[in-house]
Amino acid sequence: MGMPMKIRAGLKDGVTEVKILMQHEMETGLRKDAEGKPIPAWFITDVLAQYKGKTVLDAQFGQSISKNPYLLFRFKGGAVGEKVNVSWVDNKGDKRSDDGVIA
Amino acid sequence: MNVEVNLDRRNALKAGGGLGLMALFGAVGLLSSKAALAEWNKTAFSAKTMDEALAAMGVSTAESNAIFIQLTVPEIAENGSIVPVSVTSTFPNVEQISIFVDKNPSVLAAQFNIPAGTESMVTTRVKMGQTANVVALIKADGKFYRTAKEVKVTAGGCGG
């Protein structure tokens, strides 16, 4: 089970802005540890954001996304007090799902 | 489960999220790792050059356009491990936004599928091993467009 995300969602002029901060190492697989052994690649591959069961963003990541990935996007609609659900899965099959309440 | 894995995720998306995989995601609120991995474009994300990556994504031509694609990156990044990238497109019917770093070991950083109702705008952060071009690729009405900007990655701190 992955570590919790931080999701902030705000409604303005009929558009919901979603900011997501995920906790993940995002190892490229190219780094070496102190003993010179390669650190295996470990990164989020897929992110899905949904509002009321409908997909509002569908992302795929590669090794070049920064540690603790950050995402910002906007979708039309949304209502204060409703939830935006975000889930991710990484290349090892680990996953995480969290909700952010629209403010 | 097997049936769902074999479903084309793109088609599932277009069907409006009420079928197959999307129903599963909606109900569980979690991505099915198996399904997701099957979908993840391994060839494109492992590509070492822009040409390889574009080929893996089925892009034969991508017209250069800096007017309808706004790519916002810092001119200088104090640290290559976080480089903020924002892509906004004013093309109608944007379906996909992709971000590349042309000198990274794997050039494709991220690909975003933009469903109807979601603005054609996304901000994220990428790693850059050295000074390089950040490339934004947009798919709109089935056609591809691109723009690029250079980000200088500098030596930081006292170096120790």
Next chain:
Amino acid sequence: MNKKSIIGATLALSMALLANASWAVEVVTLEAKAAAIIKRDFRDKGIAKADRVIQDELQASCSKYLDNLPAKLNDKIKAQQEAVMKYPADGVYMGDWKAGEKLAQSGRGMTWSDKAEEQPGGNCYNCHRLSSKEIAYGTIGPSLLHIGKDRGNTVEIQKYIYGRIYNAKAYNPCANMPRFGHMGILGEVQIKDLVALLLDPESPVNK
């Protein structure tokens, strides 16, 4: 001047003296106390041994006077530093500017995370502008861009630059710049390479 004002002036003067004296005592006490605390609070780590916090006369004086030494003390310390200056025995001051550029780029060396066997860098770009191609340069020291072009490349200039890198304190006792040669941070070969980086007409510093 009437009597009252004389008394007033004397009083003011003696009060000023008193204040001054107690201030001086206070400072000495604080400095000694701080030095004792520092000596107690630091420990060996890697190549950085605890005795590094013990000040030499130059360091103690510059600390005490916030880098503005009284003239007499300034002359004394400058003379001490001049006396320990060492120039290359072969009379050659310039080496390879390419090796010099590499050294200038490196900010490593002498910290507890550095290794004893590694040659410390020159740390030059940390504080100085050198090659016009490097935009990530510091500004604590003056810009050295085009220094060779502007000052020429005579043996006198070469020797002067060598000396400034070997021991900047022989020119200005409380300079920010480390005493690279005197403190054993850089050897003769390294300093020569840096002189070349600064003065060689082919060096990017002079392009």
Next chain:
Amino acid sequence: MTTSNLMKVILAMALSASFAAVAAEPEMSDSDRIARYRDMISDGNPADFDEMAGEELWKTAAGPSNATLEKCDLGKGPGVVKGVYAVLPKYFKDTDKVQDLESRLVTCMVTLQGFSEEELVKKPFSTEQKKSDITLLTTYVVGQSKGVKMAVALKHPKEKEAYELGKVIFNYRAGPYDFACSTCHATNSVRIRMQDLPNLNVKSNAQSAYTNWPAYRVSQGLTRSFQWRLNDCFRQQRFPEPKFISETTIDLTMFLAVSANGAPYAGPGLKR
């Protein structure tokens, strides 16, 4: 082309026109560009996660005494976390010492939870392998002072002395490079490589520098405490290692914290 698409095109043209106007503005300096970079990464600080983890630690019973830290007196009475970072370092009667946040947390972990001080100070900083509990707790506590104006007092004689000693330590030149803190931090508008250096003798500089620590260090992927910051300063000064929560580090912190008085605390920050 539909009407709405036409609107998009017009909007795009207007946007590109305004972009052209931006480009025509006078050259940005490299420092402006760096400032812009910092501004662009300022949203979404991973230190938030450490604040959350630290709060969990604060409220969870631990140690040989199996107690939480909820009765810990950080300077505003037992259990008060809100705003305490803005009054630290401070003199504490029970220990008869001036203490900064990290040393006070150690005191509480020893007295309330029964940990051994010797063990606690052995590995006080986070590493890639393991985050430090003291740093996580610190991150939580400082987050509870966001927006609170720095008001470090110099009332007790020991507080005054710590400040005066801190000032001397700030100017103490030693080591193979002859460096003091002041070598890099007592001049206006200078930089090392691309990093602007705050002149800590200037109030506004000292305020923005101090109130943005602790901070998440992008280059290390970890949240770093103020004790760590000073430790790394001494490393770069080519000094030996200052002992964790030693008087030297606390006196220096006192000097810097007082210099920041009056400014709202803005951390945990986000740094290169």
